[in-house]
Amino acid sequence: MKVTLLGTGGSAGLPQIGGVDGRGDWGRVDPAEPRNRRSRPSIVIHANDGRNILVDTGPDLRYQLTNCGIGKIDAVIYTHAHADHVAGLDDVRILNRILGTPMPAYATADVWAELRRRFDYVFKPWNGGFFGRPALETHDIAPGLPFELFGQTILPIDQDHGFTRSLGLRIGDFAYCTDVVRLDETALAALKGVKSWVVDCFTPANDHPTHAGLETVQGWVDQLRPQRTILTHMGPAMDYKMLLATLPPGIEPGYDGMELAP
Template structure:
C-alpha cells in the first residue's frame, strides 16, 4: 500500500535561516511534529480559523516547556478572536498550571516580519471567507482557496515554488478542483507546483500523478523541499 495515500490535515513546517515556523496547527499537529522530529518552534502563522487548521494549538505546550518562552501566534483579528474563544482557558485571568503560553500578533493584508524574515500575506477566498496564503521569498503556500483576485495574484507571480489546494475532481463550493488548480498553476508558471489539501475523493497518488504536467506533483505527508 502506498503510504502517500494516507494524509493528515494540511500544515507546513518551515526552516529559514535557523527560524522554525509552522503554518496552521490542525488536529494532527502533535503527530506531525513528533513524526518529523521538530525540536523547536519559534512562531505559528494561521491561514484562517477553521478547526482543521487550529484545533491542535494546545500541543505547543512542550515547546513552551523546552524553550521556556511564550510562542508568538500570527493571524487576523478574526482568527485570534476564534482562538481566544475556542481556547479560553489559555487567556483566563487565573490560569490553570501548564496551559499553553502564547503571544497574539494581529496581522493584516500587508507584509510583516518574524525575526527579520519577510512574510507576505495573500488574501484568497474560501467560498465567502477571506483566508490568507503566504509568500516567503520565492515560495508561496495557499490552502483553502476557490478564488484569488487579480490584485492578489500579482503578489504570487514570480514564485518558483507554489503549493496550492486541490480538493477533488468534482466541483466544490469552497476549494479549487484539480482542473482549477492546474489552470491557476499554468497562470503563475512556477518552476514546480505541489497540490495540497487533497480529499479521499481525488483518487490515489499514483492515479492522479499519471495525469499531471511534469512541473506539478501531489504533496504527501513528510515531503521535504529544499529551496
C-alpha cells in the first residue's frame, strides 16, 4: 500500500483568495517556499492490487489528480460533507468515463443524506451511456465497523469535528485523521499501534473550535507514539520550514504531492 497526499491545506487553501496584489493571502507563511502552497485536504490510497481509493472529492480535485499523475480512481470514501471535502464531486463524471461504471462510494448515512440534498442530480438513476453527470454506487459505512475494499480492511473512526462528526480511517499501520478537534477513548483505542499517521493540525496554538492545534496533536502523539506523524489541514500560520525546524522528532509537516509507503 502507498498513500499520496493530494492536499494538505485548510478549507480555504493556501494562499487564500485576496492579498495586497490580489495574487493570494499567504498569512504568516513564506510564499517563496513551494511546499506552503496547499490545496484542500484529500489523499489517495494506492491499494496493493493497483487500484486507487480517493478520500473526499474537494474543490481542487482536478488540479490535484493531474498534478500528482493519478489518472484513474476506483472508489471514493467520504470523511464528512463539508464543502472543502465534497465540492469537487462533479469531476467524478470524468473519473466515471475512465472507469466505465458508476463510482463505488462509501460514506455514513448522514453524509449521504446531506449529499443527496445538495447534489440531487448526482443521485438520479444512471441509465448507461455517456457520463454527463457523476454516477455513484453508494455504500453505507459506520464508525467502528470495518469494511473491505480491494484487499484492504478499512476501519472508520468516529471523530469530534466541533459542530459535526467526521470519520478517521485506519488501514493496517496507517491512519488518516483530518478534520478533528477531539478524539475520545474509542477513537484513541482504534488508533492504538498506528505507525504512520496523517492528522489534522490547523494552527500552532489550540485556538480553533473545529480543528486540532499543535499542542493537542502532541498530546495524541505522546499517547499513541506513531513512528511518523504527518500534519495536514494546515492553515496560514503553519509555515513549512518553521515547522520542520521546530517540531519534535517524529512529527513533520505534510505537503501537497507527498508520497508515503506506510
